[in-house]
Amino acid sequence: MRQAVIFIDSDCVLCEKISHWIARVDKENKILLSNLGGITHSQYSTTSPEKEYVQMMYNGKWFKGPEVFFKLLDILGFPYKLLKIFNLLPGPVLWFIYSHIARRRYVIFGRKQTCVLQNPKLKEKFLP
Secondary structure, eight states, rough: OOOOEEEEEEEEEHHHHHHHHHHHHHHTTEEEEETTHHHHHHHSSSSSSOSOOOOEEEEEEEEHHHHHHHHHHHHTTTTTTGGGGGGOHHHHHHHHHHHHHHHHHHHHHOOOOOOOOGHHHHHHOOOO
16 A cells, blocks of 8 residues: 555544544645544454554554654655654653543543544545
């Protein structure tokens, strides 16, 4: 698969907002989206989906958690790549921040009630 595929929690409002952002800024259509535990994820992944961690498959490699964020910035290029300055933080600090938000995302951002695919821009980016 030449494009990156980001696997998200389909119930998460934060994930939905990130999906909308990706659809808006990914002008070259380098990134596709799919649900964690969906058909595409089960086709390519050898592990069960962990809803706590966003995952990405890119060039045959798997990324999860904050690694996805930094790989996404690489793929999108300038000016988004400038945000990689946060990668200067030690790995354990990045994972602590990510895990803190991931575990509390439903409390902080809520759970969505409607399907993200109602947005036509997102329909073309989503794999089953």
